Amino acid sequence: MKRVSVELVPRDEESLRAELALLQQYKDKIDVINIPDLLRFETRSWQGAAMAKEYFPQAMPHIRAMDINLAEELPMKDYLREHDIREVLVIEGDPPQRMTHAVYPTESTDVIRKFREEMPEIDVYAGIDQYRSSMREELYRVHRKVQAGAKGFFTQPFYDMRYLEMYADMLDGLDVYWGVSPVMTAGSQSYWERKNNVVFPKSFEPGLEWSVAFSREVKDWAEKNGENIYLMPIRTNLEEYLAGVFATL
Template structure:
């Protein structure tokens, strides 16, 4: 199959290093580390990715489009080049809760194009949100991102193999990282349902056991299609989850 990626949140340098060691020890099949850019933490994604490079050669920081001022050079360009980072994931990004943080009406396709202009050596990936509208609407967004220069896509987490199969038909021939994430509580389930419009399948349970079993099915799904898998172990026991899925 393709690559297996794990998303690690850069809450602090020590915490990130601990998580990287857990992945290194418990998930030998992982080749790529994704680092999201979360404004509530001091460390930016490209700074966390530079740390992750000490453990894994392939790293991918997330770049929030709404943080990019199109009238100025990419602010993270010096640090990306200094670290030798050659892959990024451009996402739209949510407006900050702290309005002292400046943001812009920039869309992902503009940032993808800007990377091609200013950092042509960098491969730019884009997101797929299979819950924000119809498949036809999302396909249009995907086509726009391909035209802007995206080389591949990372999906939002799936929780139903049947839904994955529908998207696999639509995305045939594309370089896709199929996302999965454990849901560990009824509160988390409600968050996915209310904020992200997820409809969980019959028999779903917000437990580590259910999440591990579904992630193993998603791994088989990716293996059968020579595709990539994107693990997002949010608010779960990282070691137990990785051992359960990849052990």
């Protein structure tokens, strides 16, 4: 396996540092911490990434394309350099709930190019949403992002190994972090189905046991094939989930 990335939500400094401290027991297994940029929290992703770098050698903040005004310099440029943050993940971003937050008609490819021009020392990754449209249309988006300068990609979470392997065949040769995320309740399952168009396999069961087993299956596949994985422990007990994923038989 190449690298393991774990996503931590920066709800506040205290909770983020508590989770980073908890992850220290897996420091030899985790390579990079991903920090999403969620506007309902005060801590921005690059601030959370700076905290994460106090515990892990690499941290990757998410950058929302719609927050970037192409007429101005990257607003987090100096902060990234000051804290030696050398990787970012550019995503489209969801519209803000508060209309006081300014957004722009900026696309991910625009921001990827802007990083290439203003911060060529930064490795820029982009997102793959395997549920938003057809595989052909998503592959076209991937090619556009590669042309813009994306070094690699992070997928939305998979829940079916057959679907993951179809994408792996299509994206052969690209540096991809294959996403997995636990779904703990029927309500969460319904959310993924309604909002993200996920089709769960017949064998799926919401809960920790199925989620850990599938995450381990993807991890074993990644180890066998020299791939990266992206663990997103959303709305679950972080300690129990990672203990199951990294357990040795």
